[in-house]
Amino acid sequence: MFISDINxxxxxxxxxxxxxxxSGVNxxxxxxxxxxxxxxxxxxxxAIGKSFRFSKDSDLVKSGKNEFKIELQLKDDITNEITVTFRNGQNSSSGAGEKAVRVNGLYLRRLGHLMGNLLSVIFSPEDLEIVNEGPSVRRKLLDIVISQIYPAHYFDLQQYNKILAQKNVLLRDIDPGNSGLIALLDVYNEQLAEAGSKISARRVLFSYELELFAAEKNAEISSGEKLSFQYYSNYFTIPEKANKNLLDNSELSKKIEEFSTVINKEFTEILNSRKNREIERSHSLYGPQNDDLLITLNDMELRRFGSQGQKRTAVLSIKLAETQLLYKLTGRRPVLLLDDVFSELDETRCALLLKNTEGFQTLLTTANLSELPREISSAAKIFFVESGSIKLI
Ligand SMILES: Nc1ncnc2c1ncn2[C@@H]1O[C@H](COP(=O)(O)OP(=O)(O)OP(=O)(O)O)[C@@H](O)[C@H]1O
Ligand SMILES: [Mg+2]
Incomplete structure (x- = not known):
């Protein structure tokens, strides 16, 4: 797929x-x-129905205006047009407003249906947070890419988070003697086990696939250093990494299905056996909201022992792995967005990045044209950006 027009x-x-x-580099x-x-x-x-920069939708509206519109035309794909409009609500400081999304002219009743229409991977200097920051960054990385491949993941997350919030409200002042409320807690737990087990099953098995690709890229840049992932969870047993080769989409889907049934059993058991503990603590203690992906290099935790360069290499490898997996599992080529990445990379890493972007439409930004590798600038479509207007040069 490639974006032919942006408005x-x-x-x-x-x-x-x-x-x-x-269709190449822009x-x-x-x-x-x-x-x-x-x-x-x-x-x-x-691609994902929101900003990647933690901004509220209303922050994206040009100051002094009341709404924004994004329109993309795509080629060589089942998706040929995406439009998003957002209009500020009455109280724009809350960030809420009306968002309307259309794909191929059809209005989407739920934002989750946008997932998978435009496949895209963003590379940015903030990617270092994947190794340096807490578990939520790594869960988000997995969730975004998984949702692009399996939109059901997005809906399961929505459902899970909604029920988890309700359960936490209930736990805040539940009286263990109130059988009606305990019955309600059981209903919540059953629903959490259902959605949560699918979420974790996809994350675990997907992270194994991601690791295979990322380790290969990392070894290529670093002359053999060993990158690996260990999935961590506090509510189910992590399976062995069985396969040495990548799975195709139907094999992976089947494994996810099987594994989520196993997790569901364990999750249900733990929620039942530790119910009193959760009541005592007035808070949910178990579930995918606590999952993490531990990243190690040569068997040592990268966050604690890695050098800056090793971290950058790992992060680049993970992003390239994400690109390859999206392509492999969907048969469609994601659009790559490279935000100011060349200034951070040395020659070896630039070369690897270049090699891996071949054949993918790429939109990249730079403050300095001369820092781009010549192979890129000679073949690219180049736009000059100045205070909110662009000019093809
Ligand atoms: N809602 C908004 N309304 C008007 N201007 C905005 C709004 N949000 C951001 N801006 C302006 O957009 C500009 C930042 O744009 P952007 O982040 O794309 O810069 P950039 O070209 O990538 O810069 P850098 O090279 O520093 O990364 C700033 O001048 C900011 O004031
Ligand atoms: Mg910028």
């Missing part, structure tokens, strides 16, 4: 933007603060 209205610092993109260059990342943000918004 923005009142998005971030753009009054309007209208550009025809090439470079957006310009000084700091001119609107380069904003373009990538608008594209990724069409």
């Amino acid at each position: 923005l209205q009142y998005f971030r610092n753009y009054e309007t933007l209208s550009a025809k993109l090439g 470079v957006f260059y310009g000084d700091n603060g001119q609107g380069k990342t904003n373009i990538l943000e608008s594209v990724f918004f069409c």
